[in-house]
Amino acid sequence: MSGNDLINVTFNDKAYQVPAGLSVIQAADRLGICIPRFCYMEKLSPLGGCRMCLITVQGIPKLQTACTTPARDGMVVITESEEINEARKAMLELQLAQHPLDCFHCDKATRCDLQDLTYLFGDIQHRYDFPRKELETIYENPLIERNLARCVHCERCIRVCEEIQGADAISASRRGRPTEMREIPGGGECQHCGHCIDVCPVGANLDRLFSHRGRPFQMEAGGSICPYCGCGCTLSLNTREGRIMRVWPRGHEGVNHGSLCARGRFGWGFVNHPERLARPRIKKNGQLVEVDWDEALLFVATRLEKIIREHGAQSVGGLGSARATDEANYLFQRFMRCVVGNNNIDSSARFGYTAGLMGRLGVAGEVREATLDDVRRAARLLVIGADPVETNPILGLAMKAAIRRGATVVVADPRTTLTSRWASQHLRIRPGSEVPLILALGGRLLKEKELSAFSTDNLVTRIGLTTDAVADLAGMLEGEGAQQTVVLVGRGVTQAPYGASAVATLLRIVASRRASYLLTVDRNNERGSCEAGVLPDRLPGLAPLSERERFEKVWGQKVPEQPGLSAYEMLQAAREGKLRAFYIMGENPVEDFPDTGFVEQALSSVEFIIVQDLFMTPTAVMADVVLPSASFAEKAGQFTNLEGQVQSYTAVIPPVGEARPDARILVELSRKMGKGFPHKNILEVREEMNGLVPLQESKRQLSANGLSHTVPGPEVQWGPIEDSDFPYLLLTTASLYRNGAESNLAVGLLKGQEKAALRLHPADAESVSVSEGDSVIVTSKTGEIQVSVRVDDEIAPGTLQLAEGFADANPRTLLGHALDPVTRAPMARYVQVKMRKI
Amino acid sequence: MAPAVFAAETLNKIEEIMARYPTRRAAILPVLYLAQEEFGCVDDRALMAASKVLGVSKADVYGVATYYSMFETKPFGRNVIHLCDNLACSLLGAESLQDHLERKLEIQMGQTTTDGRFTLKNAECLGACAQAPVMLVNDDFYEGLTDAKIDEILAKYE
Numbered sequence: 001m002s003g004n005d006l007i008n009v010t011f012n013d014k015a016y017q018v019p020a021g022l023s024v025i026q027a028a029d030r031l032g033i034c035i036p037r038f039c040y041m042e043k044l045s046p047l048g049g050c051r052m053c054l055i056t057v058q059g060i061p062k063l064q065t066a067c068t069t070p071a072r073d074g075m076v077v078i079t080e081s082e083e084i085n086e087a088r089k090a091m092l093e094l095q096l097a098q099h100p101l102d103c104f105h106c107d108k109a110t111r112c113d114l115q116d117l118t119y120l121f122g123d124i125q126h127r128y129d130f131p132r133k134e135l136e137t138i139y140e141n142p143l144i145e146r147n148l149a150r151c152v153h154c155e156r157c158i159r160v161c162e163e164i165q166g167a168d169a170i171s172a173s174r175r176g177r178p179t180e181m182r183e184i185p186g187g188g189e190c191q192h193c194g195h196c197i198d199v200c201p202v203g204a205n206l207d208r209l210f211s212h213r214g215r216p217f218q219m220e221a222g223g224s225i226c227p228y229c230g231c232g233c234t235l236s237l238n239t240r241e242g243r244i245m246r247v248w249p250r251g252h253e254g255v256n257h258g259s260l261c262a263r264g265r266f267g268w269g270f271v272n273h274p275e276r277l278a279r280p281r282i283k284k285n286g287q288l289v290e291v292d293w294d295e296a297l298l299f300v301a302t303r304l305e306k307i308i309r310e311h312g313a314q315s316v317g318g319l320g321s322a323r324a325t326d327e328a329n330y331l332f333q334r335f336m337r338c339v340v341g342n343n344n345i346d347s348s349a350r351f352g353y354t355a356g357l358m359g360r361l362g363v364a365g366e367v368r369e370a371t372l373d374d375v376r377r378a379a380r381l382l383v384i385g386a387d388p389v390e391t392n393p394i395l396g397l398a399m400k401a402a403i404r405r406g407a408t409v410v411v412a413d414p415r416t417t418l419t420s421r422w423a424s425q426h427l428r429i430r431p432g433s434e435v436p437l438i439l440a441l442g443g444r445l446l447k448e449k450e451l452s453a454f455s456t457d458n459l460v461t462r463i464g465l466t467t468d469a470v471a472d473l474a475g476m477l478e479g480e481g482a483q484q485t486v487v488l489v490g491r492g493v494t495q496a497p498y499g500a501s502a503v504a505t506l507l508r509i510v511a512s513r514r515a516s517y518l519l520t521v522d523r524n525n526e527r528g529s530c531e532a533g534v535l536p537d538r539l540p541g542l543a544p545l546s547e548r549e550r551f552e553k554v555w556g557q558k559v560p561e562q563p564g565l566s567a568y569e570m571l572q573a574a575r576e577g578k579l580r581a582f583y584i585m586g587e588n589p590v591e592d593f594p595d596t597g598f599v600e601q602a603l604s605s606v607e608f609i610i611v612q613d614l615f616m617t618p619t620a621v622m623a624d625v626v627l628p629s630a631s632f633a634e635k636a637g638q639f640t641n642l643e644g645q646v647q648s649y650t651a652v653i654p655p656v657g658e659a660r661p662d663a664r665i666l667v668e669l670s671r672k673m674g675k676g677f678p679h680k681n682i683l684e685v686r687e688e689m690n691g692l693v694p695l696q697e698s699k700r701q702l703s704a705n706g707l708s709h710t711v712p713g714p715e716v717q718w719g720p721i722e723d724s725d726f727p728y729l730l731l732t733t734a735s736l737y738r739n740g741a742e743s744n745l746a747v748g749l750l751k752g753q754e755k756a757a758l759r760l761h762p763a764d765a766e767s768v769s770v771s772e773g774d775s776v777i778v779t780s781k782t783g784e785i786q787v788s789v790r791v792d793d794e795i796a797p798g799t800l801q802l803a804e805g806f807a808d809a810n811p812r813t814l815l816g817h818a819l820d821p822v823t824r825a826p827m828a829r830y831v832q833v834k835m836r837k838i
Numbered sequence: 839m840a841p842a843v844f845a846a847e848t849l850n851k852i853e854e855i856m857a858r859y860p861t862r863r864a865a866i867l868p869v870l871y872l873a874q875e876e877f878g879c880v881d882d883r884a885l886m887a888a889s890k891v892l893g894v895s896k897a898d899v900y901g902v903a904t905y906y907s908m909f910e911t912k913p914f915g916r917n918v919i920h921l922c923d924n925l926a927c928s929l930l931g932a933e934s935l936q937d938h939l940e941r942k943l944e945i946q947m948g949q950t951t952t953d954g955r956f957t958l959k960n961a962e963c964l965g966a967c968a969q970a971p972v973m974l975v976n977d978d979f980y981e982g983l984t985d986a987k988i989d990e991i992l993a994k995y996e
Binding site: 161172187189594 | 900
């Protein structure tokens with residue numbers, strides 16, 4: 001029977017038609033017929049454990065569980081009768097005989113299925129007289145309370161952890177009445193997605209950050225979009241008196257289908273953090289002192305005008321933000337182009353999405369971009385230089401969903417990652433060989449002369465794979481099945497030398513085989529910032545500068561013709577004394593850009609720095625003016641996620657102190673500088689932007705025959721050159737628990753993982769005589785950090801893995817800043833280091 | 839905490855066992871028997887070893903190990919007494935046999951004697967109700983128990 005067939009089912013003497021292939025409870029839910037349940041959930045496999053969904057099926061003498069009984073053509077079902085009600089009440093009586101009935105101090109009270117069902121039936125008897133459960137409440141998990149006594153044994157938490165999250169952290173231990181749904185003692189498997197909290201029908205799995213911070217009915221809920229990675233998950237912010245109390249998914253809505261990751265659920269702590277900037281500050285006698293907005297903006301305007309007058313517009317640089325909204329980025333580039341008068345505009349997207357974008361622009365015509373849903377349905381996934389489970393956890397879940405449906409996943413990566421552990425096959429290529437691997441695939445699949453050298457010469461020495469392995473990999477993009485292949489490309493490719501050329505080659509393969517691709521995106525609005533025009537050579541909608549006339553018409557202001565400098569070119573110019581002023585909106589180059597020493601040196605040569613941020617970041621400390629901006633929860637705007645989906649959201653709480661949305665700051669500053677923007681509110685900005693850049697505009701630019709990419713010759717040095725002074729190779733990774741400065745100020749994420757950890761092979765640990773938890777000093781040519789070690793026999797010997805984003809031990813301090821010839825971004829995936837015990 | 843390490847010989851046995859089952863999960867039970875034999879009990883380190891060699895989650899292995907009464911998550915005595923306390927045995931005096939065992943061994947149900955000679959446990963039905971009351975000592979089965987018979991039996995175990 002196909003999925004479209006209808007069958008006839010009678011519920012409570014009424015005839016209905018429902019699609020074939022449903023269970024009785026699914027059919028009833030679709031028809032709006034209420035059947036009580038504890039264990040059944042649409043998104044989980046049926047268990048048939050709680051016995052609350054008992055029904056009568058004509059012709060079967062005993063009551064049946066609606067969740068495990070398939071709906072069949074001609075079936076006659078009764079969902080309510082005296083017999084059924086008695087059976088359900090008997091189940092509730094057994095639950096209530098054991099439950100601690102401590103509703104007075106339970107966070108779930110008034111939002112509890114046990115309360116609701118007891119209320120529904122009303123007259124439950126209490127005939128059993130055995131002692132109430134005396135199971136302990138377990139606080140081993142730093143973020144999730146396991147209140148075992150309240151558990152109704154529905155096993156939703158176990159199933160969600162196994163079937164959706166794939167963490168398999170919870171099990172049903174012991175048996176009979178003392179059964180406990182808990183993590184195994186010592187834990188360690190939990191990835192703190194908190195999904196077990198959402199699905200718990202009672203107060204057994206609870207959010208510890210929320211503990212006793214309010215009753216459910218005291219919460220106001222406001223929809224929002226997650227500010228961390230590029231997935232763009234839909235959130236529900238639960239607030240009380242203008243402060244966030246907890247975060248939930250919003251039902252099954254959004255790209256995340258009701259799932260969240262640790263960052264989405266527990267990463268909100270920065271919003272109401274006591275260190276949030278509440279008032280503008282300007283530097284007076286070497287000290288940053290608080291002033292009012294008028295004084296701060298006037299100060300900025302006066303100083304900027306003076307610098308432009310004396311040194312020319314080219315002496316000013318600007319960083320928009322891969323975190324800020326589309327609207328703020330749109331106004332920022334307009335400010336730089338029209339008010340300041342140059343195209344020196346970039347953002348931290350330069351180290352990620354921009355390289356992929358440049359690769360995409362090198363391919364004319366249609367290339368199918370995958371959505372998260374496409375990934376969920378993919379038959380084959382080829383993951384190159386990406387770790388979606390940590391960088392984009394919801395994309396990671398989509399991958400796991402595909403695996404559960406039988407997809408083959410091949411991961412080509414020199415690192416051992418949470419993603420590689422899920423792969424059907426992990427091709428541990430040599431560090432730095434993502435690009436030659438792609439070129440070798442191109443040589444096999446594209447039959448182009450300039451690529452042929454890559455498919456024939458000694459692959460084993462260069463990539464670390466045999467010719468057969470490369471042929472197998474190429475096979476994933478051949479034949480009929482290629483259309484169901486999704487290629488995931490990450491920073492392992494985009495941050496490598498000639499990464500953009502490799503993306504272009506890969507996308508030509510993808511297009512020719514009618515497969516699809518998706519770029520992993522670390523920061524929430526890398527894509528949106530680029531599409532809003534925060535690029536030195538592209539206007540909003542990715543329009544080339546040659547199309548500037550139609551923008552000038554709408555803006556009524558001139559757009560400079562010369563392309564500007566990219567992020568590191570600006571820093572280099574700063575070091576050479578050519579950049580006098582630097583406007584940094586929501587970026588934190590000192591912490592987030594590779595080669596910290598270089599960045600600090602460059603910034604300290606700049607005469608006048610404006611930083612617009614939530615916190616006194618290490619970059620803000622170097623500024624002459626610090627403007628407090630509003631967080632995502634405090635303003636309206638839109639983000640563009642990794643699929644290119646534009647999602648708007650509104651303010652949920654008022655801003656902290658006098659903090660203002662970025663867009664408002666830019667409009668007011670433009671007025672102070674005599675070239676005022678006309679917008680009265682964010683909707684007017686959005687209207688102007690959408691008028692100039694209809695959603696399809698970026699897509700049109702992507703498919704226009706634009707950039708041509710040089711294919712690098714085989715003589716290029718791909719991996720590191722051996723250096724006996726620096727015998728280890730440190731590979732950068734991502735962490736579930738960090739993503740930018742805000743994540744280091746979110747109490748939930750600090751609880752998830754407090755400090756950075758250097759992962760290394762036992763043999764390497766032995767060679768410097770350290771064991772688990774000891775600290776080492778890691779030194780590269782550019783810097784030095786101290787970090788504790790975690791011994792892991794799955795890490796390749798000779799390599800060290802360290803996640804980016806932890807404030808206490810930042811691998812960016814160790815990285816160099818050699819720029820890629822195409823993207824002008826630092827090549828920053830690995831660095832040679834030495835290490836010693838402390 | 840590092841997992842315990844199986845002897846090479848045990849690993850071969852485990853390979854053979856896993857080959858007999860359609861899924862790796864199905865092999866949890868026989869592998870736990872081997873783990874308990876090799877490491878003395880199925881403590882955290884043994885569970886981690888079993889989970890690793892089986893390729894199934896620690897949570898699954900832990901759930902199975904705590905479900906079945908023949909597995910011990912803590913070190914136990916050289917000999918284990920499983921006294922049945924289900925219906926038929928209870929009707930025929932299992933409770934007073936338990937009193938006798940507790941007095942004689944000077945321990946409570948669930949405990950191990952200080953010399954490590956005996957661990958006393960309750961068992962679910964051993965499937966011999968016609969011969970109740972019954973008990974297992976290690977793998978040896980004893981039926982129609984009385985206090986005197988128990989004294990005789992225990993003397994055989996060192």
